[in-house]
Amino acid sequence: MELVNDGTESSNGVDEAEITNSPLIPGLPDDISLVCLARVPRRYHPVLKCVSKRWGGLVCSEEWVYYRKKHKLDETWIYALCRDTLDKLLCFVLDPTSSRKCWKLIRGLPPRTMKRKGIGFEALGNKLFLLGGCGWSEGVIDEVYSYNASLNSWVEATSLSTARCFFACEVLDEKLYAIGGIGQNSSDSWDTFDPCTNGWTSRRDPNIIPEVEDSVVMDGKIYIRCGKYPVTPHVYLVYEPSSDTWQHADADMVSGWRGPAAVVEGVLFVLDQRSGSRLMMWHKERREWIPVGKLSPLLTRPPCQLAAVGKSIFVVGKGLSTVVVDVGDLGDVGRVMTGSSIPKLDSDYDVISCKCLAI
CATH class of the missing domain: 2.120.10.80 (Kelch-type beta propeller)
Structure with a gap:
């Protein structure tokens, strides 16, 4: 009651102090709480920010980003810069780990x-x-x-x-x-x-x-x-x-660089779109380009851009139509596995660039 009688300003000051000094999780030291919270998948981070001001501040902090990266908990999402039919720029994001993969607009x-x-x-x-x-x-x-x-x-x-x-x-x-x-x-x-x-x-x-x-x-x-x-x-x-x-x-290496490129574990891949969509791999030891395989014209819609996450290459075409290619077990044979495809959006956006960002 005394706090109320002192006025709103004092009450807010005490509330702010309590929020700042309160533990992230009651009964646990903050460093242990960080160990627990940092393991929450990235797609749920917006929910974590809504729990409390302390959780919101933690999820948005450099400490959070550094901890998840240091302990290999960070997750990579793909961002695509596009241009619509009215010549306006748009930005979309894709969570590759989601069970229902779809591109979402960033407003x-x-x-x-x-x-x-x-x-x-x-x-x-x-x-x-x-x-x-x-x-x-x-x-x-x-x-x-x-x-x-x-x-x-x-x-x-x-x-x-x-x-x-x-x-x-x-x-x-x-x-x-x-x-x-x-x-x-x-x-x-x-x-x-x-x-x-x-x-x-x-x-x-x-x-x-x-x-x-x-x-x-x-x-x-x-x-x-x-x-x-x-x-x-x-x-x-x-x-x-x-x-x-x-x-x-190097002249040999660049001889096959005739399209969008991506690097997976130090290996260069290029999508040759001159006749269909053919994925090529630069073999450093043999110093030659090896054809990985052709992608279905029903799934890819050139011109495409590439993004690499882990051992997968995301081939992103017009309308954000996306084919995911697993290049982890290619070896010297050139075997390619298409893991999945993501349907295009309703509009035929041109994809300008794709970049990966990990948190």
Whole structure:
């Protein structure tokens, strides 16, 4: 009764203190509670956040993300950036562990980005990034937005050092790279974002050319495929982090890189879409490309993008039609197992990029 007589302000102060100091689970130390709660599957994390303010704060914290990753409890979801028939950007997410796999729309995409072309899309830590791009009325942009997957919210992030569009985005050694593309100073440069300093640094290399079409990280290096317009042959470059330079990539390896790529346990896979949809694998020891198998034209709807989760490759096509290919037991034979397929959505969205994010 005395607390009530002291007024609402005091009462709220005591309530906040009680919430802050209360245990996560009554009767258990917080470190033991974390051990228990961190084992709850990711799809139930929104429910955990509704239990109490303390649980909500824990699930959205860096401690939570770090603990789950350290103890190999983190789960990888796939995020797809798409464009609808009205030229508007949309973002969808897929939980590969769900018994009823389906793509779900992420709402709240920053309005300023929704009509931009050539926008970068990448995942770093527990965040997605939308970078740069260009529009008819605003030219090339340096703006960056980040989506916190734990909080389910978008915010404006630190701008690129160089405005650019139609460029490559990759993550290497916990840093975000924006490479090449179109812009006043972007054609032979790349920007690197360090989340520890929350800042970008810019570098230049004459080997980089503007028309970057694809990229992949393999063996601790970044590989990019550039279209040397108007000349037909492509240019393939590899970034050596030890020397901070770009060199021309291995000719044998790049000879089969003719489509979207994904890396599974250090092995490069490419979807060749020139005649149907054929999955190819680069065999490092034999130094040759091995055909894994053709995918059914009834299930895949090119143009497709690839995403790798564990030993499975997700082939995501128009309308988010998805084929899951198990490449864990290929060996030297080239045996392929199609685990499942996910029907397309009602609308024929074009898939621009697919990225994986683990929490």
